[in-house]
Amino acid sequence: MSGTSLDGIDVALVAMPNNTISLLGALEMPFEPKLRRDILALCQTQTIALRDFGQICVRLSLAYAKAVNQLLAQHQLNGNDICAIGCHGQTVYHLPGGPYPFSMQLINASVLAAETGITTISDFRSMDLALGGQGAPLVPPFHQQLFEHLQQQYSALVLLNIGGIANVSILSGQPLVGFDTGPGNVLMDLWLQQQNPEQLFDHNGELAAKGQVCDALLADCLADPYFALTAPKSTGRELFNFDWLQQKLIHYPALSFEDVLATLSQLTATSISQSLTHLSPGLLLVCGGGAKNSHLLHNIQALLPNWQIELTTNFGVDGDFMEAMAFAWLAKRCRERQNGNDMLVTGASRNEILGQICQLKHHQWQGDLTKDQQ
Numbered sequence: 001m002s003g004t005s006l007d008g009i010d011v012a013l014v015a016m017p018n019n020t021i022s023l024l025g026a027l028e029m030p031f032e033p034k035l036r037r038d039i040l041a042l043c044q045t046q047t048i049a050l051r052d053f054g055q056i057c058v059r060l061s062l063a064y065a066k067a068v069n070q071l072l073a074q075h076q077l078n079g080n081d082i083c084a085i086g087c088h089g090q091t092v093y094h095l096p097g098g099p100y101p102f103s104m105q106l107i108n109a110s111v112l113a114a115e116t117g118i119t120t121i122s123d124f125r126s127m128d129l130a131l132g133g134q135g136a137p138l139v140p141p142f143h144q145q146l147f148e149h150l151q152q153q154y155s156a157l158v159l160l161n162i163g164g165i166a167n168v169s170i171l172s173g174q175p176l177v178g179f180d181t182g183p184g185n186v187l188m189d190l191w192l193q194q195q196n197p198e199q200l201f202d203h204n205g206e207l208a209a210k211g212q213v214c215d216a217l218l219a220d221c222l223a224d225p226y227f228a229l230t231a232p233k234s235t236g237r238e239l240f241n242f243d244w245l246q247q248k249l250i251h252y253p254a255l256s257f258e259d260v261l262a263t264l265s266q267l268t269a270t271s272i273s274q275s276l277t278h279l280s281p282g283l284l285l286v287c288g289g290g291a292k293n294s295h296l297l298h299n300i301q302a303l304l305p306n307w308q309i310e311l312t313t314n315f316g317v318d319g320d321f322m323e324a325m326a327f328a329w330l331a332k333r334c335r336e337r338q339n340g341n342d343m344l345v346t347g348a349s350r351n352e353i354l355g356q357i358c359q360l361k362h363h364q365w366q367g368d369l370t371k372d373q374q
């Protein structure tokens, strides 16, 4: 998995026998700076020569393969110990609306399969979009299976991922609901990196904590129509990007760097809390990089005072690898010809098998018939 923050590659080694899901090992590999710059430029300019485009897919897939092979080496495993790789790819454009909806994740699955010797499943979003869905978020059914055992204990149970974009899975009640609430870390990261390109994020929200929230700027940001949309909905850097931020800041030239950061942190907290106000308070389980931003979590708690806010890591699932695990689960669903999407979450016309399988002749998973469910 590599997500919208473009901080690097997360690899999860997952076993899933008999409907259980466990993380056996994991690895984070930062992007090599040139590759990160090139992908970021592509996201920002939305323009690239075809030759560069083809090459960037190969470079990225070689980086994915390096990360996978490193994790396997750490665990003294080889390709035949692994059933399949589920690889999300790198989102560079997400356009669920308009006459020709699509979501583009960069990957060259053949390169990843050839370099690892492992059958590789990718392109998980296209089928949902082809069926009229948003193509995102895809993790809610995975969250549901993972935390089913907690459902009876809380009046409301919500999973919150704070990545570049933030998304929630509302697990209590029927039907399952999940959507992107809006920016997670992306605007804060962009603002910080524009000031200091060497610093990728505001460690624990320390700089934001030094600023004052500008209520007028916050209100202007929250006036974006995305926040008022009802689910199904999903978003990305196509909307919440540096241009968007500059448009808002134009009216506030005197604000300090820290005040802007504090306001962007409050924007993330407010948009998340507003997505949950219709629920009676319960348990909010947080994952993704933003779960490490204590200032942000403090602000969310202040806006949702009666909720119990906890890290998924304290409930047995490492919040840094939740999304990577989800794509292992989606790969398993694909391999077993089970639907990956939940039409009520994404708005697709039906549930379907998601993903394209890139199979290798020489890949022989060692699992015997009993292990075949893993």
Ligand SMILES: Nc1ncnc2c1ncn2[C@@H]1O[C@H](COP(=O)(O)OP(=O)(O)OP(=O)(O)O)[C@@H](O)[C@H]1O
Binding pocket: 002, 003, 004, 005, 006, 007, 161, 162, 163, 164, 165, 166, 184, 185, 186, 189, 200, 201, 202, 203, 204, 205, 287, 288, 289, 290, 292, 293, 294, 323
């Ligand atoms: N210690 C920390 N303090 C503050 N923020 C942090 C910390 N660690 C990570 N982050 C934030 O989390 C981000 C990375 O989060 P994550 O890896 O979950 O995003 P992603 O998976 O790329 O995004 P998405 O879920 O939208 O695809 C970083 O860019 C940074 O903003």
Ligand SMILES: CC(=O)N[C@H]1[C@@H]2OC[C@@H](O2)[C@@H](O)[C@@H]1O[C@H](C)C(=O)O
Binding pocket: 003, 004, 091, 094, 103, 135, 136, 137, 138, 139, 140, 161, 163, 164, 165, 166, 167, 180, 234, 235, 236, 323, 326
């Ligand atoms: C298009 C795309 O890559 N969307 C991501 C992004 O990152 C968080 C949020 O926006 C979520 O909707 C989605 O990822 C997760 C893994 C999902 O599909 O559930």
